[in-house]
Amino acid sequence: MNGYLNIFFRSVIFILILFLITKVVGKKQISQLTFFEYVAGITIGSIAGEAVTGLEKNFLQGAFGILIFGFVTFLTDYFSLKSKKFRDIVEGSGTVIIKEGKLLEDNLKKEKYTIDNLLTLLRQKNVFNVADVEFAVLEPQGKLSVLLKKENRPLTPKDLKMKMPNEKEPYTIIMDGKIMDDALRWSGKSRGWLYTELEKMNATLDNVFLGQVDSYGELTLDLYDDKIKVPQPQQRPLLLASLKKTQADLEIFALSTECEKSKAMYQKNATLLQETIAKLEPYLSK
Incomplete structure (x- = not known):
């Protein structure tokens, strides 16, 4: 029974040690791993497992080994922030695989990637034809960044010279039937x-x-x-419809009146309102 109790206490202590090391090293260690971080993480886990279950081993030596690897990883990340050359050596740099629509076979072989590997990465980006790609970079983490040729990119409002409203994050003001008063206040709304x-x-x-x-x-x-079925908000579409109806009414008034002064006034205001609608439509049509 003492052996199991010993393993229990060892496990708790090593969990705390690993947690503290992860907090010091940072989130990068558990998100996008470099080659060095991948090796260091495996080694730390192996040492921890051996120190926890290997009762014949020295407990303090296991903890010391983990601290050493954690400290080395911390120093590596620190010097990576200070030196671009050191960062390139430790973390690696991106490799251009496709440039100006041309597949660079030498770079592909250098990274030990096959055509099948590249096609798989492209399909993950919803790209099925290499000829559609203008530029592609294989990142140090093994992910592929792709820039499509201009004619193959999705059309955006900027391409159409359309001005779009700035989007803000939505505020969650009700959760599980309860009102989130802080979020309600940040949104500028009240309970009423x-x-x-x-x-x-x-x-x-x-x-x-x-x-x-x-x-x-x-x-x-x-x-x-x-x-x-919850009804969708209709305030903006209704406002847009009202503005368009008003503009149409002004044009009708301009056509129906025989007074030149009134005709000019109606036509002028109809034009001004049409310009206003053109500016507001991106905000009101959603």
């Missing part, structure tokens, strides 16, 4: 506003699984009862 919006949507607070306020200040809900 929230209860009014819930009443408009025929929803009760207890039945709301998730409620969020978007960047336009509109409330969206997800209910516990999936059979109940």
Whole structure:
């Protein structure tokens, strides 16, 4: 029984040691590993396992070995931040695989990647034709960064010279049927506003699984009862429709009146309103 108790205490102590080392080294050790970090992580785990279960080994020596590897990893990351050359040696650098639509076979062989490996990485980027790629870099972590040729890239509002509104993060103001008062305050809303919006949507607070306020200040809900369909916010589409109707009415008034002064006034305001609609439509059409 003493042996099992000894393993228990060893396990707890080594878990704490590994946790502290991971906190010192940083999040990078558990996210995108370099070659060195990968080797160091495996070695630390092996030493910990041997120190925990290898009762014939020296406990303090195992802990000391882990501390050494943790310290070396910490120093490596520290000097990597200070020196670009050192960082390139330890972490590696990106390798260009495709340039100007041309596959660089020598670089591919240098990284010991086959054509099948490259095609697999491209398919993971939803690219099935090498000829569609303008530029591709194999990152040190083994991931492929791809830049498609201009004619193969998705069309964006910038390409159409359209001005789009800035998006803000949504605020989660209801979670599991409870109001998140801090988030509600950060969104610039009050409980009175929230209860009014819930009443408009025929929803009760207890039945709301998730409620969020978007960047336009509109409330969206997800209910516990999936059979109940929540009406979508209509304020912006209704406002856009009202503006377009008003602009159309002004044009009709300009055509129907015989007074030249009134005709000019209606036409002028119709033009101004049309320009305003063109500016606001990206904000109101969503």
